[in-house]
Every structure is written in structure tokens, then in C-alpha cells.
Amino acid sequence: MSHHVNTEVGRLGTVLLHRPGPELARLTPRNNDSLLFDAIPWVGRAQEEHDAFADALRGRGVEVLYLTDLLAETLAGPDARAELTDQVLSSPRLGDALRARVAAHLSYLDPAALAGVLVAGLAHEELRLGPDRRGGLVYTLMDRHDFVIDPLPNLLFTRDSSIWIGDRVGVTSLAMPARRRETTLTDAIYRHHPRFAGTEFVYRPDLEPLEGGDVLLLAPGVLAVGVGERTTPAGAERLARRVFAAGLAHTILVVPIAQERATMHLDTICTMVDVDAVLMYPNVASTLSAYTVIAGPDGEDPRVDGPAPFLRAAADAMDLDRLRVIDTGLDPVTAEREQWDDGNNTLALAPRLCVGYERNVETNAQLERAGIEIIPIAGSELGSGRGGPRCMSCPLLRD
Numbered sequence: 001m002s003h004h005v006n007t008e009v010g011r012l013g014t015v016l017l018h019r020p021g022p023e024l025a026r027l028t029p030r031n032n033d034s035l036l037f038d039a040i041p042w043v044g045r046a047q048e049e050h051d052a053f054a055d056a057l058r059g060r061g062v063e064v065l066y067l068t069d070l071l072a073e074t075l076a077g078p079d080a081r082a083e084l085t086d087q088v089l090s091s092p093r094l095g096d097a098l099r100a101r102v103a104a105h106l107s108y109l110d111p112a113a114l115a116g117v118l119v120a121g122l123a124h125e126e127l128r129l130g131p132d133r134r135g136g137l138v139y140t141l142m143d144r145h146d147f148v149i150d151p152l153p154n155l156l157f158t159r160d161s162s163i164w165i166g167d168r169v170g171v172t173s174l175a176m177p178a179r180r181r182e183t184t185l186t187d188a189i190y191r192h193h194p195r196f197a198g199t200e201f202v203y204r205p206d207l208e209p210l211e212g213g214d215v216l217l218l219a220p221g222v223l224a225v226g227v228g229e230r231t232t233p234a235g236a237e238r239l240a241r242r243v244f245a246a247g248l249a250h251t252i253l254v255v256p257i258a259q260e261r262a263t264m265h266l267d268t269i270c271t272m273v274d275v276d277a278v279l280m281y282p283n284v285a286s287t288l289s290a291y292t293v294i295a296g297p298d299g300e301d302p303r304v305d306g307p308a309p310f311l312r313a314a315a316d317a318m319d320l321d322r323l324r325v326i327d328t329g330l331d332p333v334t335a336e337r338e339q340w341d342d343g344n345n346t347l348a349l350a351p352r353l354c355v356g357y358e359r360n361v362e363t364n365a366q367l368e369r370a371g372i373e374i375i376p377i378a379g380s381e382l383g384s385g386r387g388g389p390r391c392m393s394c395p396l397l398r399d
Contacts, residue, residue, distance in 0.1 A: 010398035097136020121151030170203030210235035213265030226266025345388025
């Protein structure tokens with residue numbers, strides 16, 4: 001199959017989603033902070049909202065792939081199964097006796113059931129112990145509410161664990177401990193699933209911290225990379241070197257952003273809605289800066305210029321007179337509320353056609369007034385993990 005993405009707004013052909021499942025039911029008031037959720041979502045309603053999101057995409061001709069389906073198909077191969085099982089068993093917190101019990105438990109599972117455990121985790125009380133009912137010292141000392149294998153509720157946000165730049169995929173390096181195992185699943189899919197046979201990689205999980213929500217493909221050959229809570233300067237530099245070496249871009253804008261929960265990724269404050277228009281949080285629009293990184297000649301270090309105002313640097317790199325800016329909300333209070341509710345985090349299906357949360361009424365009205373059609377979706381439960389339509393989608397193919 002051909003997969004290729006070089007803009008944020010080219011007509012979307014294929015997208016990778018993850019339908020939330022039992023892993024969300026693992027969230028409790030005791031663990032939701034460590035698992036990076038701000039609230040305990042209503043799982044059934046979250047699934048309904050996600051199904052409506054997927055249907056909205058299909059209704060516009062987008063092919064929707066589900067990560068768990070691809071994972072189950074990948075695990076049908078012995079190499080991928082052994083690799084992902086060994087990765088779980090390598091956790092140093094298991095100990096030898098519990099490791100043996102977990103290995104035996106996983107060996108009974110068919111590919112679909114194994115995929116379910118790798119995503120939803122394995123609770124203490126779910127472990128099959130065998131006739132002697134013994135799990136060893138580690139198992140005995142675990143609290144009955146502990147997980148033998150941790151769940152991955154943030155897998156919902158497929159944008160973060162992999163990005164496509166041109167015809168290459170970058171499997172990213174996630175910063176937060178609760179999310180790091182996500183990339184073992186996406187990495188295995190891209191390396192072992194027949195749909196992605198021959199795919200070349202532009203980034204790998206063992207490199208410096210870099211997350212997909214911080215990478216915007218502003219135009220063919222032009223990337224913006226946010227540096228803040230999740231993506232480090234070293235990660236941005238590593239991506240620049242690898243992208244330049246592969247000839248995938250000529251300019252990368254590195255954009256420092258506040259290291260705060262409300263601005264964890266660049267796409268929480270800015271997304272593209274047309275070839276020359278961005279939706280942007282007004283509180284940062286005039287202050288956001290960028291360093292322009294250009295490939296050095298003959299393998300030399302990339303050249304770094306700046307800082308300069310982000311909007312000016314982006315327009316210059318994109319060969320535009322200026323970028324049109326559409327503000328989140330109108331008054332400061334509404335802007336702050338709708339930015340927190342992922343008002344900026346839209347997914348473009350084509351130029352001037354976007355998906356956004358229906359709750360961001362003023363931002364959606366702003367988009368409509370600017371000539372951007374918005375497809376509103378419910379997100380009262382999906383948004384509890386601080387992510388919008390762009391966060392929940394990994395484009396695999398765009399015009």
C-alpha cells in the first residue's frame with residue numbers, strides 16, 4: 001500500500017484511529033493522574049463519541065483503520081508475537097516467578113485476545129496462576145488493585161506515537177512513563193504488518209523525546225516542531241537531521257512552547273485549517289517565536305537562524321505573503337476555556353474542511369465566518385485525556 005503525507009490540509013485518504021475500550025475502564029480516581037487523564041471518562045459514551053467521529057470521517061470518503069485490528073493481525077505472525085511478549089516480560093518489576101506466570105498466561109491467548117491485553121493491561125486478579133495458585137513474592141506483595149501489565153488509555157491519541165513525513169514513518173519517543181509502551185505496538189505494526197511492508201523509518205522510539213502532537217507539516221518541505229513539555233530540543237534536532245538526510249524537507253521551524261498541561265503539544269495551540277490559514281490561541285499568537293533550521297551543505301550541521309515571530313517565519317518558509325490567523329474564541333475568558341477544551345485541535349479533512357469538538361461554540365463560529373466548514377463532533381468524554389480530533393488521528397495518506 002502507498003502511504004504519503006506532506007501537508008496538514010491535503011485531502012485525507014486514510015487515517016489510523018484507536019477506538020477506546022477496556023483500558024479506559026481501568027482509570028480510577030487513584031490512578032488517573034499517573035495515567036495522564038484529568039477525569040474518569042464514561043467509557044460507553046466515549047465509545048459512542050469516537051464511533052461518531054469515525055463515521056464523520058467515512059462520510060467524507062476517508063478510509064479508517066483501527067490500531068487494535070492491525071495489532072491483532074500483526075500478532076498472528078510468530079516474530080511479532082514473540083517480540084511484543086518479550087517486551088512485556090522484560091519489565092524489571094515482575095521478578096522471575098511472576099514473569100513465568102505472566103508468560104504462561106499470555107501463551108494461551110489468541111492474537112485478538114493478546115492484542116486486548118497489550119492495550120488494556122492485565123490486572124492482578126486476572127492473572128491465571130495455575131493449579132498451585134502461587135504467583136511468587138512479587139505477586140503476593142502486590143495490592144489487588146495493581147496491574148501486572150499497565151493499561152494504555154492514551155493510545156486513543158494515535159497522533160503522538162507515530163507520524164508520517166512524506167513516504168516515511170516516524171515512530172516517536174514518548175516522554176511520559178505511562179505512554180512509553182505505546183510505541184512498541186505501533187513500531188511492531190509498521191515493521192511486521194503486510195500492509196506496511198517495505199516502509200522506511202525516519203524516527204525510532206530509542207531516540208530523543210519527540211511526540212507527534214508537536215509536529216506540524218505546514219507545507220511540502222516545511223515542518224514546525226514544538227519544544228516544550230513532551231518534545232525536547234534534542235528530539236527536534238534529531239528529527240531535523242534525519243529529515244534533511246532523507247530529503248523530506250528543506251526547512252524546519254523549532255517553536256518553544258510553555259511547559260504546561262494546557263499547552264503540552266504545539267497542536268494544542270495551533271493547527272492548520274487551510275493552505276494559508278491557522279487556527280491559533282490568541283494569547284500566544286503575537287508572542288510565539290520560531291528558530292529556522294535549514295540543512296547544512298555537504299553533511300555539515302544544520303544552520304539555525306532566529307528567533308523570529310512564528311507567523312512571520314512560517315509564512316517565509318511556506319513562500320506566502322502572510323498566514324491568515326483565526327482566533328480561538330473572541331474574548332479572553334472564552335479563548336482560554338475553548339483552548340483548554342481543544343478548540344485549536346482540529347483535524348483538516350481537506351482545505352477549508354475540518355473536524356472539531358462541538359462544545360467549542362465560539363471557535364467553530366469563528367471558523368465558519370472565515371469560510372472554513374466545521375464538522376462538529378461530541379467530545380465530553382473523549383476530551384478527558386486532553387486531546388481533540390487531531391490528537392486522535394494519525395493520517396497515513398493525504399493528497
